[in-house]
Amino acid sequence: MPISYETDRRLWLLQGDTTAYAVRLDAGDVPRHVHWGPSITLSEAVALSHELPDPAASSFEQGPGAAELAVEGGDHFGPASLQVRFADGTRGVEWRFIGHEARGDHLRVELADRYYPLRVTLHYRLQGDVLERWADVVNHGPDQLDVLRADSAAWHVPVQESYRLSHLVGAWNSEFRLRRVELPAAETVLTSRRGTTSHHANPWLAIDDGTAGEEHGEVWSTVLAWSGSWRVTVHRDPGGRTGWTGGFGHEGLTWTLEAGETLTTPTFSGLYSAEGFGAASRAWHAYVTRQVLPHPGEDRPVLYNSWEATGFDVDEAGQMALAARAASLGAELFVMDDGWFGARLSDRAGLGDWQPNSRRFPNGLRPLADEVRRLGMRFGIWVEPEMVNPDSDLYRAHPDWVLHQPNRRRTEMRNQLVLNFARPDVEQWAHAWLDRLVGDLGLDFLKWDFNRAFTEAGPDRVFLEHTRAVYRVMDRLRADHPGLRIEACAGGGGRADLGILRRTDQIWPSDNTDPVDRIGIQHGFGQYFPARVMSSWVTDNPNVTTGRTTPLRFRFHVAMAGVLGLGGDLTTWSADELKEAAEHVAAYKRIRPVVQHGTAYRLEGSGTLTGVQYVRDGEHVIIAWCPTRPYGYTPGPLPLPAVSAGADYLDLDTGITHTGAVLLHRGLPLDLPPGDHASAIVRLRRLP
Structure with missing residues (x-):
């Protein structure tokens, strides 16, 4: 039984797969913590529930035992x-x-x-x-x-x-x-x-x-x-x-x-x-996969996003040209970013007016959607439903819809204000236009953005009800459009948590696509998010955020550790770059089942050499990076913790067989190119 109860001590023991948690009621009916750790028996939990005297205790200390939900009052002086x-x-x-x-x-x-x-x-x-x-x-x-x-x-x-x-x-x-x-x-x-x-x-x-x-x-x-x-x-x-x-x-x-x-x-x-x-x-990662994600078993497609190529300069012909180039590289999903609606010529106007710009899309978005699908890709659109520009028809009609308080100025950030989703009329408006947009175009994907913090929010309950309303809108959209997939974005990773992930399929961790910076960002993101939800793009040189120039191979290898995306201006890439990019996309599709659905092990080598090992059904994918290489430093072998000492492993690309004991204790030799920004991908298969 996963839950046991001991009547005399009024104690509950919850048994997980390998761990246990125990709680009891004290004489005053206060729930007290007993145990959180390795598996124990009910009798052991009872023994643990008898408190030992605290040698440091005095009349100035709080009562015995930690409360499961500490309340204000009595002899509790902690939070x-x-x-x-x-x-x-x-x-x-x-x-x-x-x-x-x-x-x-x-x-x-x-x-x-x-x-x-x-x-x-x-x-x-x-x-x-x-x-x-x-x-x-x-x-x-x-x-x-x-x-x-x-x-x-x-x-x-x-x-x-x-x-x-x-x-x-x-x-x-x-x-x-x-x-x-x-x-x-x-x-x-x-x-x-x-x-x-x-x-x-x-x-x-x-x-x-x-x-x-x-x-x-x-x-x-x-x-x-x-x-x-x-x-x-x-x-x-x-x-x-x-x-x-x-x-x-x-x-x-x-x-x-x-x-x-x-x-x-x-x-x-x-x-x-x-x-x-x-x-x-x-x-x-296993918990998120089993209990949180709406569609955990699906492969996340290789997407192309138009933002860095066009900014706000979006029109039908330009998007079609990018779509053709993206399809030729093997992209499976085309996402048109900001600038397609209202008077959205910059970030100063149009946000909230969610109708296609008639000059840029004279026949609406249907021709673009049809062309994207003719090219063999799915079609998605960027939206920011919770925001509005003061220079918009929506704000002029409904200035009371934004977060505001009497006798206080309305703070603009990024030239925009926050719509108050705690209002039922705002929630209904947002769902109505999103439902219409998704339904009319049969949209496959929404990149749902949120680009600024709350200001002038009141009453206090707004902080609760706004988030709940966003959840409801997403839940309704997904229920009514089962084929819709959503990416959570908030100026990068500003809304990345298991609450939003229960309603979305992947998360945009950061607007920073510099691969050197992304290694650290992805390391932190992976502390509890699995690779299958980590959207990561390959963008242009020099990087728009840092100005750093890195090899295309290095940019791809960092992005291939999650859900691969393309985000550069493909119309400026050379023929050699396009050829290499297509090869990397094809390589990613070969390793995607292991990366997106395998078990991840973070790897640590000497110096700046790090990596990730993904394992699934005897297949291993190792992605390694060495951002900098001081003079005289040769990145050594990379130890692999997810191999068995008694097994052999075949390198699927070189044909070399490695013994598990050597891989485990000494490490995997890597064929890294010279210089900084070196990287490698190795595919291993455990031999019978």
Whole structure:
């Protein structure tokens, strides 16, 4: 049974594939954490539930045992997961246990306040070794109830001598930079106040004792599935106890619950790995594939996007010419980017007027769609449904539709404002034109963008309801148009999370397509996102973001580690470049089943040599990069952790056979070209 219950201790044990999680109720009906780690028996969980005296405890410390959802009030002085204010001004919660229900892999623990009409259900659901947690907060009274904080879950790890925090930081064009730092004895807050997940932080984190590596050591990690503002507070006290609590919304927001209303928090999932950060990532990848993605078994097509070729200078003839060139290289999906609608001659006008520009497309978009399909490709379009330019017919007709507050100026960023999707009329308008656009053209693909943060957002509930409305629009579109696929984009990786990914098929990690920078971006992105959702383009030289010039081979090899795309101005590429590009596209299609559907192992060599190994049914694809090579440095063999010491492996391109023991301990020899920006792809097959 995945869920066991011990009556005397009022303890629940949830058993995953290789891990376990245990929680109990104390004498005051407070849910207390017992265990999160390797598999244990119910009797062992009971033994663990008996607290040992804390030698550092005193009358100034909080009560025994870490709370599963810490509330404001009583003897708790750490960060609160749940803060409420009742109609008479009283704050804090005192629990009364109502009951529990365990069905299959789903546990519900029902709690109520001892005096006030508040009920909370704690949800626990096992998916393999990933534990999903969320909460329902219900106002059972006749009066309004203010919720000042409603986190999805609190997590706790065993006492260690030291702790290390891994998290993702960044900025526009520099997202998903992995940071590993010693966790201070303090409260460390990871957050976004921008109305979206943000470029600057991501709601994933991992904790270890400072000694874990890629393939060894204990790692505890969590991911919040939410695409709006969020906050996670990590707390390490001087006594050595460490945990964190997290959920939607940032500090200072209040949700007002009407009588009978329920607030359901987003899923906050946790995973324990006994075999390092690599095993943790692979477990997250498997979870995303099985439980999150709408169409996990599909091959993601090689796409071409017109943005870097045309910018806003979009017209029918130019797009058709690019489509022909893209098809000749082997592209399978053509995506027309910004500039096709309204008065969109620059980023200053037209956003919100989602009708084709009649001068640029005198017969609408149907001729282009038909030509793209005649060339053997699918057809997609860029949209930014949540934004509007003040210089647009939509804004002139509905200035009240944007986020704004009385007596405050409307802050423009990128010459645009944010439409308030928390308004039912805005949500209905967005769905109507998107449904019409997709239906009329039979669109195969939407690149859904979101290019600026919230400002002047109010009331507080906008931060919740806007994101929920975006989810509903996407859900309706996908239900009504089963062939539609969506890419999540937000000025690059500004809205990359498991909430948006449940409704999309891939994510654009960054507007920065420089392959040197992309290696680091993709390394951080892959901490919990699998390769099959990582959109990566090959673009022009010099790179539009960095000005760096790199070989076409290097650009392709970096992009081939995910979902390959083409984004350059193909009309300027030489005949040799076009020939080489077509060869790389064909090579990608040969390795695509292993890259997109295989198991990923991050590789570390000497110096700047790194790579990724993908494994599927005995087939191995190794992609290696060496961005810089100091004088006298020869990149050595690259050790492969995903081979068996007793097996042999055939190089499918050279015919050379390698022994597994040598590949595992010494490494794979690489035939790298000289100089900087060197790369290689090796295909191996395990021999019977």
